[in-house]
Amino acid sequence: MPVELHRDWIPVALSADLPAATVVPAHTPSGILALWRSESGKLTALADRCPHRGMRLSYGFVRGEALSCIYHGWSYGRTGQCQRIPAHPDLTPPAAIKAASYATEERNGVIWIAQNEPQEPPPTLDGFKPLRSMPLAVDADRLSPTGEVRTEFAGIDMLLLIVATGNGEAVAHIMIAASASKDDCVAASRAAEGWRRDCERLALEDRAS
Amino acid sequence: MTTSSQPMIDQWYPVALASQLPPEGRATQLMGAPIVVLPGEPIRVVAGGGRDLPVTVRYGHVWTSLGEPSKELFDIPEADQPGRRLVEVGVVRVRCSPLRAVENFLDIAHFPFVHTDILGAEPHTEVGKYDVEIREEEDEVWATKVQFYQPQAAKSATGGITTDYMYRVPAPTSSVLYKTCPARPGDWDVITLFVQPLTEELCDVWPWMALFDDETPTTDLIHFQQMIFLQDRSILENQIPRLLPLDPGREIPTRADLTSVAYRRWLKRHLFTYGAQLVAQ
Numbered sequence: 001m002p003v004e005l006h007r008d009w010i011p012v013a014l015s016a017d018l019p020a021a022t023v024v025p026a027h028t029p030s031g032i033l034a035l036w037r038s039e040s041g042k043l044t045a046l047a048d049r050c051p052h053r054g055m056r057l058s059y060g061f062v063r064g065e066a067l068s069c070i071y072h073g074w075s076y077g078r079t080g081q082c083q084r085i086p087a088h089p090d091l092t093p094p095a096a097i098k099a100a101s102y103a104t105e106e107r108n109g110v111i112w113i114a115q116n117e118p119q120e121p122p123p124t125l126d127g128f129k130p131l132r133s134m135p136l137a138v139d140a141d142r143l144s145p146t147g148e149v150r151t152e153f154a155g156i157d158m159l160l161l162i163v164a165t166g167n168g169e170a171v172a173h174i175m176i177a178a179s180a181s182k183d184d185c186v187a188a189s190r191a192a193e194g195w196r197r198d199c200e201r202l203a204l205e206d207r208a209s
Numbered sequence: 210m211t212t213s214s215q216p217m218i219d220q221w222y223p224v225a226l227a228s229q230l231p232p233e234g235r236a237t238q239l240m241g242a243p244i245v246v247l248p249g250e251p252i253r254v255v256a257g258g259g260r261d262l263p264v265t266v267r268y269g270h271v272w273t274s275l276g277e278p279s280k281e282l283f284d285i286p287e288a289d290q291p292g293r294r295l296v297e298v299g300v301v302r303v304r305c306s307p308l309r310a311v312e313n314f315l316d317i318a319h320f321p322f323v324h325t326d327i328l329g330a331e332p333h334t335e336v337g338k339y340d341v342e343i344r345e346e347e348d349e350v351w352a353t354k355v356q357f358y359q360p361q362a363a364k365s366a367t368g369g370i371t372t373d374y375m376y377r378v379p380a381p382t383s384s385v386l387y388k389t390c391p392a393r394p395g396d397w398d399v400i401t402l403f404v405q406p407l408t409e410e411l412c413d414v415w416p417w418m419a420l421f422d423d424e425t426p427t428t429d430l431i432h433f434q435q436m437i438f439l440q441d442r443s444i445l446e447n448q449i450p451r452l453l454p455l456d457p458g459r460e461i462p463t464r465a466d467l468t469s470v471a472y473r474r475w476l477k478r479h480l481f482t483y484g485a486q487l488v489a490q
Contacts, residue, residue, distance in 0.1 A: 051461050054448040071444050073322045073334060086334035087318040087465035097461055 007147070008118035011161040011173045012045075013111045014130040023067055025058035026113060027165035029140075033102060033113060034058040038065040044078045045113045047100040051082070057099065110161070110173060128159050128175035131185060135171050136196050138203045140164030143172070153191035156184050168203075172196075217483040218276035220380055223403040223415045225271040226297050227252060238407040239275055240483060246271055268417050269297045270403060283349075283379035287387075287399045287419050294423070296430050298416040301438045305445040306484035307382045307406035308453040308476065310414055313441055314384050314402040315376050315472060317357045318465040323440050326360050330369075333358035336465035343475050350378035350475050352468040363398065364425045364433040365391045376468055381481040382406055393421045400434075409484045410451045414438060452486035459486070 012026035012035060023036035026045060034048045034057035042065065048058050050069040059070045066075040066083055073086040074097075082097035103114040105122050109130035112122040136143070140162050143149060149160040149172075159175040176188050218240065225235045230248040237244060244262065247253045254262040254273040265272040265282045272282055287293065303310055313319070318336050320329025339355040355374035375387040375397070382404035387397035399419040404412050416434050454460055455477050462470050476485060 049449050052463075053460055054450065054454075055444060056447045056449065059443075059447055068322075070322055072318045073331075085463055086321070086331070087336040088463060089335055091463070 008114050008116060008120075009105065009112040009122035010114070010163060011110050011122075012113050012163070014133055014173060015106055015109045015111055016130065017133060018043075018111065021062045023058055023060055023062055025056070026111075027163060027171050028113060028115075029164045029166070030115065031166075032056070032058060034060065034067065034099075035104070035111065035113070036060075036062050036067045038062060038078070040065060042078060043104045043106055043111065045102040045104050046076060046080050049099065050074060051097050051099060110175075125159060125175055127178055128157075129178045129180070131158075131174045131176040132189060132192070133171060133173045134192060134196060135165075135169065136199055137169055138199045139168050140170035142203060143170060143199065151195075153195065154184070154187035156180050156188050158188060158192075215276075216480045217381055217406075219274060219278050220276075220382070220481075221265060221272040221274050221278055221282045222382065223270040223405050224254060224273050226269055226299070226415070227266050227271050228269065228297065230271075237405070237413070239273065240406050241408050242275055244273070246273075268401065268403070269295060270415055270417065283383065285385055285399065285401070285419070287397070290419070293399075293419040293421060296418040296420060296427060296434075298418065298431050298434045298438075301414045301416075301435065301442060302407075303412055303414055303442050303445050304410065304451075305412065305448065306410055306452050307404045307412040308481075308484040309445055309448060309451070310404050310412055310441075311378065311382055311384050311402060312453060312469050312472060313445055314386070315352070315378070315468040316466070317355060317374065319444070320357060320359070323444055324437055328359050328361075328437065329357065330360045338464070339467070341467045341471045343471055347379070350376075350468070350471050352376040352471075355468075363388075363391050363420075363422075364430055365422050367391075378472055378475070381476060381479070381483075382412075390421050392424075396421055398422075406483060412484075450486055453484060454486045455482065456487060 010028050018037050020037050020041050021039045023034055026033045026035035032048045033045045035045050037043055048056050050057055052074055053071055055069050055071040060068050066077055068075040074082055075084045076099055077083050080099040080101040082093040085093055105112045107122055108125050144162045147162050151158050157177040161173040163171045165171055174192055225246040234245045234247040243257055245255050252271055254264050256262055262273045267282050268288055321331050321334045337356055341352045344351055353375045357372055359372045360369045372389045377385040384402045386400045390396045390398045401417045403415040406412050455473055
């Protein structure tokens with residue numbers, strides 16, 4: 001099923017780039033979310049702002065099954081509810097201290113986030129496997145009006161999942177034909193760098209003219 | 210600049226180190242207005258159109274104001290106390306509200322997480338009860354009886370100690386910290402944070418110290434403070450929103466934040482809102 005039929009789901013990262021007990025900033029068209037994987041491997045996406053002092057939670061750290069803010073160590077569980085305030089170890093944090101949470105799904109090596117409650121799961125992208133994610137200084141609309149590009153790099157079938165991240169920038173999550181060998185992956189990855197340079201050069205020339 | 214920021218116009222702000230003015234002067238900004246700090250006797254500060262601004266040279270720094278200060282610069286009596294070493298730390302530029310820079314300086318609960326193994330360390334994260342007041346006569350915010358366990362409280366400290374702190378906010382973008390002096394128990398080291406508001410979302414931070422420490426080389430003292438402030442900068446440049454929210458509800462304080470709560474209340478009372486966000490967005 002084509003990606004554009006799944007606009008509820010936004011691809012934000014490749015599974016390989018989010019090991020257990022880490023957090024990353026997940027870029028979406030409506031802003032950044034804090035995407036983290038617990039020590040036991042569970043995925044969570046939270047609003048990227050600690051309700052205490054507004055610090056970005058994507059700068060935080062994961063311990064066990066909780067994400068902690070780097071500023072004062074306030075920790076949040078998978079629902080976004082604050083679990084612990086280190087300055088007051090004996091206090092049960094009030095229910096009001098909560099970061100918004102978003103649905104996540106992981107399929108075929110791609111992590112997806114939904115802003116609402118989608119009816120269907122994200123696409124499986126059969127026939128492809130994840131290669132790498134790549135930021136580009138290019139408007140997403142220039143790359144693809146649908147969020148999906150089918151192309152060839154180094155003669156190999158590719159599927160690019162394009163996400164607008166604001167300020168004329170985008171992220172491409174690059175999938176490669178499932179049958180590709182290790183050498184194919186290296187060649188396609190190099191070709192992807194060339195594609196990025198071409199796209200950014202064209203965008204610059206357009207802006208200048 | 211909006212009229213609501215007017216009360217802050219009449220305050221004194223640090224704009225240079227008096228001892229380090231280059232011959233051509235220091236071209237800088239104050240609350241969005243370009244100014245030049247010129248060396249000489251006396252030191253001058255000139256705004257656009259050639260207008261001379263009021264100048265005070267104190268605590269190693271050149272202070273000025275775009276408005277008409279109704280009071281002299283706040284007093285730090287310890288600055289003249291014999292035996293203290295006065296340390297000019299220099300400047301750290303931070304892309305944040307000048308008010309957020311001060312609020313961070315008033316906060317101890319972040320020590321174990323931001324200044325790990327220096328000013329704090331897990332599991333010593335608890336912030337005990339302390340006293341906070343707005344002293345009406347002086348019109349200053351004070352926090353006293355603040356205590357915190359520190360692995361290396363100062364350059365001259367050799368091991369972990371429970372450090373006593375007092376905080377004082379005598380002006381909207383200046384704060385004075387008194388802390389246990391490792392070399393002279395019973396006396397207080399003085400560490401200040403003088404903040405120059407370049408714009409509402411950009412500031413130059415000028416730390417300054419008056420210490421009892423005859424041993425540590427000046428370079429080491431400066432490096433220690435700069436390391437601390439660079440660690441703070443990684444936080445300050447990533448808070449959302451960049452302006453300090455003064456309306457309750459946008460950010461949730463706890464008991465450990467009572468100094469910050471009093472500081473925000475005091476800012477609001479005086480309409481010191483340059484660098485503040487009044488309506489939650």
